[in-house]
Amino acid sequence: MRPGHILLGVATAFVETRSPSLEAIGLGKRYGRKPVLEGVSFAVAPGEVYALAGPNGSGKTTLIRILTGLAFPTSGTVRMLSHDLYEGGWAARKALGAVVEAPAAFYPHLTGRQNLEMQAYLSGLANSELRIREVLTRLELLAVADQRVGTYSLGQRQRLGLAAAILHKPRVLILDEPTSGLDPQGITRVHEILAELAWEGTAVLLSTHHLREVSAYADKVGILGGGRLLEEVRLDAKGERYRLRVDNPSMVASFLKSVPGVENVELRTLDVVFEGSPNDALAAVVKEGYQVRFLEPDYFDLYEYYSERVKNA
Ligand SMILES: Nc1ncnc2c1ncn2[C@@H]1O[C@H](COP(=O)(O)OP(=O)(O)OP(=O)(O)O)[C@@H](O)[C@H]1O
Known part of the structure; x- marks a missing residue:
């Protein structure tokens, strides 16, 4: 356990x-x-x-x-x-x-x-x-x-x-x-x-x-x-992740991949999920002129993960 x-x-x-x-x-x-x-x-x-x-x-x-x-x-x-x-x-x-x-x-x-x-x-x-x-x-x-x-x-x-x-x-x-x-x-x-x-x-x-x-x-x-x-x-090995909701998630996801201090960026339907520094990510996205709706911790949801994994298998 x-x-x-x-x-x-x-x-x-x-x-x-x-x-x-x-x-x-x-x-x-x-x-x-x-x-x-x-x-x-x-x-x-x-x-x-x-x-x-x-x-x-x-x-x-x-x-x-x-x-x-x-x-x-x-x-x-x-x-x-x-x-x-x-x-x-x-x-x-x-x-x-x-x-x-x-x-x-x-x-x-x-x-x-x-x-x-x-x-x-x-x-x-x-x-x-x-x-x-x-x-x-x-x-x-x-x-x-x-x-x-x-x-x-x-x-x-x-x-x-x-x-x-x-x-x-x-x-x-x-x-x-x-x-x-x-x-x-x-x-x-x-x-x-x-x-x-x-x-x-x-x-x-x-x-x-x-x-x-x-x-x-x-x-x-x-x-x-x-x-x-x-x-x-x-x-037990899931690191801290954050979820960012923005107006243009696919563009923000590509952009965040190039931001230092931000890792493992993924697009999840309406949101962009990432690991690393939430402050660096937010500052970079705002500076680039994107509209941010919210940023919050992303608790690992096994059911969501499983559904995606099986769908893409
Ligand atoms: N005795 C058998 N002879 C032929 N095929 C079988 C036999 N037992 C299972 N299978 C086949 O093996 C595959 C896997 O079946 P299994 O019952 O192990 O799946 P499962 O993941 O437990 O499914 P469920 O969640 O529905 O219980 C199925 O395609 C099933 O038809």
Whole structure:
């Protein structure tokens, strides 16, 4: 997770000094002759949140199925805590918690608690009673823990899926659209929980269409398009930017590119966005005789950036 104000130093050290928990290395996948993924590589460090975004059909679910061992790549490999996922056996698999086809499948006639007990038994988890209570509390499911899962709302089932995925304290958590179908409160709660898990050191990879919510705490966003990783956006590395609204933005954008102290000038529909000195930019534009309507800080908008990136791919 991205460092919060108080804990900044600690989290930064945590993310940067450890080797990746999850690595995708040159992943490719074909169905027959149809390529669905090509050359996809990225890494997720302990405590990092990596969000996969991309339009429908861009390959997110296929990639997540490969990363969780539910499908095999045609080329490339996956490493989980430095073990090969497909050949690393138990050492690689026990590191992983996942919800792939959300909401996860549960026995509807058993209660939430009984479903978790079943899962703990099947995965050989010793003394699971306390741990089950812990995850039910964390996912705010204690009040419905002894209710049959068949009576759960979609949000409760989604959270039970997450509870099951983290029961054995995995160091890598992979989730395919964990907030799909949830109401705004449910979406916020799931994102809060993922941020907390990352804060404790779990490497979290999720696919999502909720870019604005995820940009509040994700460290990186991988943008998939047509089966390729088009770009990896580091959300913590975005420098200070400014937005200038003027009467003739395209001419002002070309002009600003030649002004010392002003960098990375971009035209964004009605506005000119740039990095560097806002004072130098304003003085130069006014001196040149352009009419300025306003100048303000440009907060990085992942959704806007993503839309532009996918449109131009
Ligand atoms: N079993 C399969 N056989 C053939 N083609 C497949 C198969 N599974 C997926 N595809 C194709 O692979 C492409 C990527 O699909 P995928 O489900 O991974 O995309 P996605 O990004 O998860 O989409 P969405 O956002 O709609 O869930 C699509 O063109 C899809 O038709």
